Amino acid sequence: MQGVDTVLNVLGSVCLLLWGVRMVRTGLTRAFGATLRRAISACARNRFTAFAGGVGLTGILQSSTATALLLASFASRGLIPLSIALAVMLGANVGTTLTAQVLSFNLGWVSPFMIAVGVIAFLSNSSDKARHLGRVAIGLGLMLLSLHLLEAAAAPLRASPAFVAVLSGLQDEYVLAVVFAAAATWFVHSSLSSVLLVMSFASSGIIEPKLGLALIIGANIGGAIAPYFDQSTTDVDARRVPLGNLITRVVIGAGLLCFLGPIHHWLAFIDPAPARLLVNFHTAFSLVAAIVFLPLNDPLAALCRRLVPSRPQADDPGRPRHLDPNVLDTPAEALACAMRETLNLGDKVADMLRQTMDALENNDARAVKAIEAADDAVDHLYEAIKLYLVQTSRNELGEEDGRRYVEILTFTTNLEHVGDIIDKNLMELATKKIKNRYSFSAEGTAELRAFHARVLENLRLALNVFTTRDITLARRLVAEKTSMREAEMHAGDSHFARLREGRPESIETSSIHMDVIRDLKRINGHLTTVAYPILEAAGELAETRLKPSDQTLMRAPAGS
Known part of the structure; x- marks a missing residue:
């Protein structure tokens, strides 16, 4: 012994x-x-x-x-x-x-x-x-x-x-x-x-x-x-x-x-x-x-x-460019690297969203294939960022670093969901439209183009909110969520009016048209979430959007 x-x-x-x-x-x-x-x-x-x-x-x-x-x-x-x-x-x-x-x-x-x-x-x-x-x-x-x-x-x-x-x-x-x-x-x-x-x-x-x-x-x-x-x-x-x-x-x-x-x-x-x-x-x-x-x-x-000679390498869009493994022991720097890579991820998602209207409006099968390939790159990049954040979290994170860690992880997850909606939902609708050789009406095309442009603009705004954490921009992004809800209702009313008129293009593309509006609104909802932690930390959020009911008022203590 x-x-x-x-x-x-x-x-x-x-x-x-x-x-x-x-x-x-x-x-x-x-x-x-x-x-x-x-x-x-x-x-x-x-x-x-x-x-x-x-x-x-x-x-x-x-x-x-x-x-x-x-x-x-x-x-x-x-x-x-x-x-x-x-x-x-x-x-x-x-x-x-x-x-x-x-x-x-x-x-x-x-x-x-x-x-x-x-x-x-x-x-x-x-x-x-x-x-x-x-x-x-x-x-x-x-x-x-x-x-x-x-x-x-x-x-x-x-x-x-x-x-x-x-x-x-x-x-x-x-x-x-x-x-x-x-x-x-x-x-x-x-x-x-x-x-x-x-x-x-x-x-x-x-x-x-x-x-x-x-x-x-x-x-x-x-x-x-x-x-x-x-x-x-x-x-x-x-x-x-x-x-x-x-x-x-x-x-x-x-x-x-x-x-x-x-x-x-x-x-x-x-x-x-x-x-x-x-x-x-x-x-x-x-x-x-x-x-x-x-x-x-x-x-x-x-x-x-x-x-060790240099070898020409094909550009891999899914390869991270800013995730430096040598700064993992310094959480503030590692989170800054993850933030830069998240902006890179956001740019790729923006490119996917930008090409969506080409596929839908012009029945462009090549655009559909390009978006499918881009979503694979987005998935790989998201996994790399997530793994990098997990490695960073193994160190002691201060209060501010911990909050930023959650914000980055949440926003990257929402961006990945946006990519999935574009690839799995919108491109499926585009494939259906191409296969059946459908065409939107001129008014329907204009509505979709305007709705899409607003969502694309809100994606740019969400990236700016994520980068600057500016309260004014965050409030503007949340306000856009209400505006998009009103725009969805207006687009639906216009589409049903065309159906009542018996427009053949509107009738054959009715389900596709409404599903595209719904999916674009879902994308906008994912983008808006980046503003809530910033507004909550600044005390700019109300606890509920519900009006108080009569019963709630009756239960309120006297003198309140």
């Missing part, structure tokens, strides 16, 4: 370390996500400012993986040149070693202080930024605590014959040690955690310094594998940044692996303590990579373009 306890203690300590790293990264991203992204853009003037920006950014985020994914997103959208992104990554690799340097010192006394400060800040503040900074302090405290626990948990391993046998097998097999550490680091997605774990084993005397150096090389390579595979399904521009980072680490790692003996000898002069020796090598690894590859950024970028 002692062996089981040791394994569980080590595993728990490692998981606590990973959770601490995640808390720090998440807290800083949510508190300063937009500022950090602007900082990257500001540092992208040349490779040297980009390198410095990468050092600072990753020194704060404590994750070169997070920086790599962020840069991949920037590169895929053309916001930063590939060579500059690679320079930022070289700086990011140096920046992530700064945290390891700090944590390599004996700072155990800081852990309870940081946790206490973080919990107090988190529980005693209503401000989102203060709560996020409290989360950062808690994360730092947990990281320091986990290292202390890990050192204590790993102490029995020195007397474990099985563990000693495994390490003995790796002792002279440095290539195997590199592969093992790279795979482990890829699995946990954190080179910092792997380096700190190796450092803890070395300080406990469990591993020899040379083996520790090989494991550090593997941790550096594994830290570059994770973001590369995370971007494997994205477009080619996004994949090139982590590929360039992986190339630099593999090349430098292979070169340093050949000189472990001299490197150990040189680093021992600086600080012979095993933990400090390994963390110094971790920093030296990234510095050497920067010195070698910073002047070679342009050739490296060209190599990445050659290895």
Whole structure:
């Protein structure tokens, strides 16, 4: 049972370390996500400012993986040149070693202080930024605590014959040690955690310094594998940044692996303590990579373009264009992305509605097919937005973000319903009209065209209300619902008058004509719903449209 306890203690300590790293990264991203992204853009003037920006950014985020994914997103959208992104990554690799340097010192006394400060800040503040900074302090405290626990948990391993046998097998097999550490680091997605774990084993005397150096090389390579595979399904521009980072680490790692003996000898002069020796090598690894590859950024970028060439892709109208997965940890930015994609969805629905009259008025079968294809794209886009919103909601949403989340989800659902009404109902009517070669009367066509134009105008107004949340526009949209009800009654009266006159076109298209009016009114009803949450929040909605009955008045308390 002692062996089981040791394994569980080590595993728990490692998981606590990973959770601490995640808390720090998440807290800083949510508190300063937009500022950090602007900082990257500001540092992208040349490779040297980009390198410095990468050092600072990753020194704060404590994750070169997070920086790599962020840069991949920037590169895929053309916001930063590939060579500059690679320079930022070289700086990011140096920046992530700064945290390891700090944590390599004996700072155990800081852990309870940081946790206490973080919990107090988190529980005693209503401000989102203060709560996020409290989360950062808690994360730092947990990281320091986990290292202390890990050192204590790993102490029995020195007397474990099985563990000693495994390490003995790796002792002279440095290539195997590199592969093992790279795979482990890829699995946990954190080179910092792997380096700190190796450092803890070395300080406990469990591993020899040379083996520790090989494991550090593997941790550096594994830290570059994770973001590369995370971007494997994205477009080619996004994949090139982590590929360039992986190339630099593999090349430098292979070169340093050949000189472990001299490197150990040189680093021992600086600080012979095993933990400090390994963390110094971790920093030296990234510095050497920067010195070698910073002047070679342009050739490296060209190599990445050659290895991952651009391929012409057919435009997929159902592919989302604004849902950036790298801002999901910042709910305000993620909701802004979802809002932009919802406007894109609204434009596609507007195009469908615009083509509806062509199909109905001109018996255009091609327009019917085009609208059916467009509805498939709308469905795919709606599913993408819905999934993105669900991923966003897994984070803590403030009151305002929570309200906006519901508004976006509700409006996208209504837009998808509008698309279904156009495709499943209006196009079925158009197909029936085309099949039977019916024609509307001139007056009926004019009525439908006018009714359709008003609904199309209200769709544009609904998109503006959704974007601006303007109360005046929202009131206007709701007022249009009453006007559309009156317009429906007027169109019905006019149509029945034509039926009484015995107009043959009106008689044969009567059911189609009235169904089109009904479906257009249903569409208008779905569009109007976007205004109600805005008016309700502003106190502009009455509780009921019903007039009080006599019985209600009789039940009212005296003097009311």
